[in-house]
Amino acid sequence: MSVACLRFPAGLPKAGLRALGEACLRFSSQVALRGEEAVFVETGGSRLLYGEARLRAGLGALGRRFAGAAPARFGWGAHAGEALALARHGAEGTPRERWPLEALHAYASPFTPDEAVARAVDALCAGLRGLGLTDLGGFLALPERGWGGRFGADAALLRERLGGRLLMGWPRFEPDPRLEECAEFLEESEGAADPDPAAFVFLLQSLCSRLSARLRGRALRASGLRLRIGLERVRGVPDAADRVLGVELAVPVAEPTGLRRILGERLAADLAARPLGRRPVRLTVEATSTVPGFHPQRDAFDRREEEVESRDTLLARLAQRLGDDAVFYARIRARHGAEWTWTRRAPPATPAEEADLGRASLAARGAVPAVPRPTRLTRLPLPLLRAGDWLLYFGGSGKGRRWRALDWEGPERVDGLWWMASGAGAEGAPPVDRDYWRVRTEGGMDLWVFCRQGEEARAGALWLRGWWS
Amino acid sequence: MPPSARLLRLTQDPALEGAFIPTRPRPRLGFSLHAPGLLRGGLTHLDGPARVEAALRLLSEHPGQRAAWIEARLSAYPPAFVQRGVDLARLLFVEAKGYFPWAVQELARSQVFGILAVAAPLPDARSLRRLQLAAERAGCAVLLAAPLPGEAWPVRERLWCGWEGGEPRVRDAGGEGRTARAAGEGS
Numbered sequence: 040m041s042v043a044c045l046r047f048p049a050g051l052p053k054a055g056l057r058a059l060g061e062a063c064l065r066f067s068s069q070v071a072l073r074g075e076e077a078v079f080v081e082t083g084g085s086r087l088l089y090g091e092a093r094l095r096a097g098l099g100a101l102g103r104r105f106a107g108a109a110p111a112r113f114g115w116g117a118h119a120g121e122a123l124a125l126a127r128h129g130a131e132g133t134p135r136e137r138w139p140l141e142a143l144h145a146y147a148s149p150f151t152p153d154e155a156v157a158r159a160v161d162a163l164c165a166g167l168r169g170l171g172l173t174d175l176g177g178f179l180a181l182p183e184r185g186w187g188g189r190f191g192a193d194a195a196l197l198r199e200r201l202g203g204r205l206l207m208g209w210p211r212f213e214p215d216p217r218l219e220e221c222a223e224f225l226e227e228s229e230g231a232a233d234p235d236p237a238a239f240v241f242l243l244q245s246l247c248s249r250l251s252a253r254l255r256g257r258a259l260r261a262s263g264l265r266l267r268i269g270l271e272r273v274r275g276v277p278d279a280a281d282r283v284l285g286v287e288l289a290v291p292v293a294e295p296t297g298l299r300r301i302l303g304e305r306l307a308a309d310l311a312a313r314p315l316g317r318r319p320v321r322l323t324v325e326a327t328s329t330v331p332g333f334h335p336q337r338d339a340f341d342r343r344e345e346e347v348e349s350r351d352t353l354l355a356r357l358a359q360r361l362g363d364d365a366v367f368y369a370r371i372r373a374r375h376g377a378e379w380t381w382t383r384r385a386p387p388a389t390p391a392e393e394a395d396l397g398r399a400s401l402a403a404r405g406a407v408p409a410v411p412r413p414t415r416l417t418r419l420p421l422p423l424l425r426a427g428d429w430l431l432y433f434g435g436s437g438k439g440r441r442w443r444a445l446d447w448e449g450p451e452r453v454d455g456l457w458w459m460a461s462g463a464g465a466e467g468a469p470p471v472d473r474d475y476w477r478v479r480t481e482g483g484m485d486l487w488v489f490c491r492q493g494e495e496a497r498a499g500a501l502w503l504r505g506w507w508s
Numbered sequence: 509m510p511p512s513a514r515l516l517r518l519t520q521d522p523a524l525e526g527a528f529i530p531t532r533p534r535p536r537l538g539f540s541l542h543a544p545g546l547l548r549g550g551l552t553h554l555d556g557p558a559r560v561e562a563a564l565r566l567l568s569e570h571p572g573q574r575a576a577w578i579e580a581r582l583s584a585y586p587p588a589f590v591q592r593g594v595d596l597a598r599l600l601f602v603e604a605k606g607y608f609p610w611a612v613q614e615l616a617r618s619q620v621f622g623i624l625a626v627a628a629p630l631p632d633a634r635s636l637r638r639l640q641l642a643a644e645r646a647g648c649a650v651l652l653a654a655p656l657p658g659e660a661w662p663v664r665e666r667l668w669c670g671w672e673g674g675e676p677r678v679r680d681a682g683g684e685g686r687t688a689r690a691a692g693e694g695s
Binding site for chain 1: 556557558559560561564574581583584585586587588589590591592595596597598599600601602603604605607610611614615618619620653670671
């Protein structure tokens, strides 16, 4: 067993310590708290190996996120009591033998502050001092035989615990079901109806950082977010309702920068459209819906996880601003007619969907027709007028163009489904009875032109559908 | 004496031999249609009637690279991309509408994509400059397959893409000196 302890000598609010414990689940699934004082992480059974320096840095960074500038002490030992004692008394490399007798409190009850146990340990310490002992070195130097008879059963138990035996079971740690982070605006901005945008950015940064750490600890990614701005209450004026902004993410995100950018852009757009009119006093960010994320214990030798997160964050931001259907992968369908041979597909949100995208891409090679298709398609068929060798398009608003046709290649006849009644299409697609031509033009551009079969073809109507570029 | 000439004289001074670290060649992407390859971390303008064909050829030759295709209003036809050997699972399409410069910038800056094909014109030199900086930082090969604005000095390479015997052909559009320099930089 190997246990790390992060201790806050000045104490931390219970909610903050619980949030920190939740974030620490990224290192190990075995986490415990001690009141408002310390958080323990058991790393001996973790999937990944941790060195002391790395764990110290990681826990320290998390501690700063949740505790701000509050000083924190780190301890790492073979069990929880030793780690806590080290965090309390092991400053500047003091060896265990030189720790004061009060370090026995940490061994006696590492997880729960217990007054009865504390009194018993105090009595034991007083007795040991009467014998001339001042530190743990002297305590350990006493002969092991007869401890129970001389100092009582508790002292014998403590002696065993110092030797790494008869350890306490770990209490269960259950994170809060609600993923919510809240922060107050500074009083300095009192009286300002229009808040400083920098204040929002500052608060959003810390809130998203903490929310992201909690999400990562639980191996989750946020697929929905809610931002709530609490407004000032003014005497004699009806209360204003909190401003609530919901954000549904096309691609789930857990990375703090991504969360901050998405929420910041949403907030900026909303404030530009609807000023608050009151001084904001509180900002709350909540993950309203989540999806399973990647493994919480990050692999130091594999950057793929970070790349996937960067991509997902980018896609979520693009989709948030441009719309869900504007950021997509293409899926090929075996259909007649140029318009229905492909569809838009949302970016994959899970590894399984990504694998499915790869399979669909392989299958697409067999679904495309053998005849070369143009690289660009017009949004709608554009009517063309044929005058001798010339093809004319009157687009209106000065958008007319003309091409001199040099060669007509085709036709490629695309028919509707023979078993369906005339005029009906497959899966909502209109009927397709067209002759397509590839027209080489004088300027080097090739056009994709079709005419409908029947009366319209006999009348000479042509439509521009795409071009090679 | 202009600074460049002064610097040239300094580098040729035998007393200072070894004092100057030669500039490292910029990394390039191999491209069968253009022997020196295409610049990574810079902007390359593809002009001519076969510019999209050339861009698709590059995408098909680098199936391991993540790529993005961005336009203001989409006109790309993905079945044609498959016919030219492009892996659609590696190609993200973005239809940016009114946010086109912003979206291009974000895609380049993300460091997610090795190749970024910009198939609609950017409005001005400033957005090109921003894109150039983002591409340099991300090591991303940015292909501009659309007309350029009047001032396009951030574009480092200009290639002309035309047809020859039904096959796309690419040649340097920046003159002989540019071709020689590009060949010298090739890795």
